[in-house]
Amino acid sequence: MSDSPWTDRIVGDRMTVDQEFASRIANSEFSNQQWSLIMTATEFEIDHPDDPDRARIVANTEKVDQIIPELENVQAGMGAMGGPGGAQGSNGSSSGGLVDSIKGALGFGDGGDAHDDQLEAAERLTQEYAEELQAHLEAQGKWDTVREAAATRD
Structure with missing residues (x-):
């Protein structure tokens, strides 16, 4: 998450949405640990903050690509601890590691x-x-204040 003032204003709202979104994550292909890693690599921005009709929060996922190989390691670690999904993904070989990450980034491997x-x-x-x-934020009557804070930052 960025350190801009508008994001500082919504920390409590993020926690509420995290709780509400938990069921969506539970029904996704990601574990809670994987989702936390994805969210750490995601930054939220407001497109067109000066225009109330076009302004919207967007997820900047440019850095998520860098952590995708680590998601397999998280999943493999869960399996080693008796969690779900330990058997998937690696076909019995050791998963992750620098060489596997480089090979994956270059498009080699499975x-x-x-x-x-x-x-x-x-x-x-x-x-x-x-x-x-x-x-x-809209339902709580905070959207305009947050949007305006983002607009003054630009």
Whole structure:
């Protein structure tokens, strides 16, 4: 999350939306730990903050691509602890590691399509979260104040 003043104003609202969005994550392909990692790599921005009719919160997921290989490590770790999903993904070989990450980034190895699918799912979910956050702010009567704070920052 960015350190801009508008994001500082919505910390409590983010916590509320996190709780409301938890069921959506539970029904997704991501565990709570994976979702936390995705959210850490996501920054929220307000497009067109000067225009009340066009302004909207968007998820900037540019950095999410960098953490996708780590999502497999989180999933494998959960399996090692008896959590769900430990058997999927690695076909019995050790998963993750620097070489596997580099190979995946270059498009080699088995994980290319899975990587793209996870990235697409993460982007879709983070944008849904952004829409939920904006709807929450609107319902609470805070959207205009937040939007205006973002506009003065630009």
